Amino acid sequence: MECFWNQDAVWVPVRYFSALLDKYTVYSFSYNAGSGEFTIEESNVNITGVRLSARENGTLIDVYAVKKFSEREVTLDIRNNWLHIDIYGARVDTASIGSVPPGGIISQIRAFQLDETASLSFKLKKEVVAKDLVMDLDGNDFHVNLRTKEVIAENFEREKLKHELEEQKKRWRIDTIVLDAGHGGKDPGAVGYSKTREKDLVLPMALMLGKMIQDKLPDVSVIYTRKKDVFIPLWQRTKIANDVGAKLFISIHCNSNVSSRPTGYETFFVSAEKDDKATDVVLKENAAIEFEGSQDRQRYEGVNFILATMLQSDNIKHSQFLASEVQNSLNSKLNKLGMNSRGVKQGPFWVLVGATMPNILVETGYISNKYEEKLLKKTTTQKKIAEGILSGIIKYKDEVEKAI
Numbered sequence: 001m002e003c004f005w006n007q008d009a010v011w012v013p014v015r016y017f018s019a020l021l022d023k024y025t026v027y028s029f030s031y032n033a034g035s036g037e038f039t040i041e042e043s044n045v046n047i048t049g050v051r052l053s054a055r056e057n058g059t060l061i062d063v064y065a066v067k068k069f070s071e072r073e074v075t076l077d078i079r080n081n082w083l084h085i086d087i088y089g090a091r092v093d094t095a096s097i098g099s100v101p102p103g104g105i106i107s108q109i110r111a112f113q114l115d116e117t118a119s120l121s122f123k124l125k126k127e128v129v130a131k132d133l134v135m136d137l138d139g140n141d142f143h144v145n146l147r148t149k150e151v152i153a154e155n156f157e158r159e160k161l162k163h164e165l166e167e168q169k170k171r172w173r174i175d176t177i178v179l180d181a182g183h184g185g186k187d188p189g190a191v192g193y194s195k196t197r198e199k200d201l202v203l204p205m206a207l208m209l210g211k212m213i214q215d216k217l218p219d220v221s222v223i224y225t226r227k228k229d230v231f232i233p234l235w236q237r238t239k240i241a242n243d244v245g246a247k248l249f250i251s252i253h254c255n256s257n258v259s260s261r262p263t264g265y266e267t268f269f270v271s272a273e274k275d276d277k278a279t280d281v282v283l284k285e286n287a288a289i290e291f292e293g294s295q296d297r298q299r300y301e302g303v304n305f306i307l308a309t310m311l312q313s314d315n316i317k318h319s320q321f322l323a324s325e326v327q328n329s330l331n332s333k334l335n336k337l338g339m340n341s342r343g344v345k346q347g348p349f350w351v352l353v354g355a356t357m358p359n360i361l362v363e364t365g366y367i368s369n370k371y372e373e374k375l376l377k378k379t380t381t382q383k384k385i386a387e388g389i390l391s392g393i394i395k396y397k398d399e400v401e402k403a404i
C-alpha cells in the first residue's frame with residue numbers, strides 16, 4: 001500500500017511511519033501486522049529533566065541524567081539568543097523537558113532528539129557574558145552556569161540611591177572581624193622540620209592578634225573560629241563568619257614544603273584561578289578536608305565551588321587590597337628578622353571560598369625550614385606577625401571607611 005490523500009489528511013503505512021518516529025523520538029514503536037497491534041514504549045531515556053535557578057548575576061541550569069556523560073560529549077553554543085546544549089549519546093524525553101517552566105534569564109525551553117545527539121535549547125532574555133559547564137564528580141548530572149552583566153539601573157530615585165549608599169556603608173564598615181586559626185584537633189596541619197605542628201603555632205598568633213585588635217580598635221568585635229585545639233571543618237569556618245555578619249575573615253597558617261629550603265611569608269586572596277606558584281599551597285591547605293566526612297566534602301566540589309566563587313566576585317577587589325596591606329605590613333615587621341616576603345597571591349582555597357565578606361589567608365612562614373620553624377615557635381616572632389596583620393587591617397579599614 002502506498003501513501004494516499006483522503007479528506008484533508010495524508011495516510012502513511014504504519015511500517016514507514018514507525019521507523020520515522022523511532023528515529024526522532026525517544027519512544028520505540030512496533031506494529032504487529034497480524035494482530036493489527038501498535039505498541040509504543042519508552043526506550044533508553046538518559047536525560048530525564050532540567051531545572052533552572054535564577055541567580056543574582058545569571059542563571060544556573062541543572063541537567064539530570066541517568067548516564068554519565070563526559071565533558072567532551074557536551075557542547076554549549078549560543079546563537080541568535082538561544083543557548084544550545086548538545087549531548088552526544090543522549091536520549092531525551094522531549095515532552096517532559098519541553099514542559100519545564102521557564103525561569104531566570106530563560107524564556108523558553110525546547111528539546112530535540114536527533115539520531116545520536118539530544119539537543120536542549122534555551123531562549124535567552126539577556127546577553128550572556130560567560131557560560132561554564134560543570135560535570136558532577138560523583139553523579140551523572142551536570143550544570144550549565146550562565147553569567148550576565150551587572151545590572152545598572154538607568155532611572156534611580158534620589159531616595160533609593162541614598163538608601164543604597166547607607167546600605168553600602170553598613171556593608172563595608174568594619175565592625176566585626178573573624179579570626180581563623182588554621183587546622184586543629186585531629187588535623188595537625190603541616191608538620192615542621194623538628195615536628196612542630198602548624199595548628200599549635202597559628203592558635204597563639206590568632207589569639208594575640210584578637211587581643212591587639214580589641215586594644216587598638218575597641219569598636220570592632222573579634223570572633224574566633226577556634227580558641228583551643230579543636231577540629232572545625234573548613235566550610236564551618238566561613239559559616240561562622242557569615243552567621244555573625246563579619247566584615248573581614250582572616251585565616252592564619254604556616255607553610256611547609258617537602259624541601260627544607262623554601263622560606264618566607266605570603267598572603268592569599270581567593271579566586272577560581274590560581275597562580276602557578278600557589279598550587280602547592282592550595283593543595284596542602286585544601287587537604288584538610290581529608291579529615292571531614294564525605295558529606296562535608298561534597299560542599300567543595302563541582303558546581304558548589306563555582307557558585308561560591310560567583311558570590312565572591314564583589315569581595316575580590318577588597319580581599320586583594322587587604323592582602324596587599326597585610327603583606328606590606330608583615331614585611332616591615334619581619335624583614336628585620338631575616339624573613340623574606342613571597343608577595344600576594346591568589347588561589348582556590350576551600351577555607352575562604354564560602355565567605356561572603358572580604359577574606360584572606362596568611363601563610364606566616366615555612367615550618368619545614370629549620371631556621372623559620374625556630375623563629376615561628378618564638379612568642380616574640382608570633383607577636384611581630386600579629387602586629388603586622390593588625391597594621392594591615394588598620395590601613396585597610398582606614399582606606400575603606402574613608403571611601404564610604
Ligand SMILES: [Zn+2]
Pocket residue numbers: 182183189190198252253254285
Ligand atoms: Zn594550613
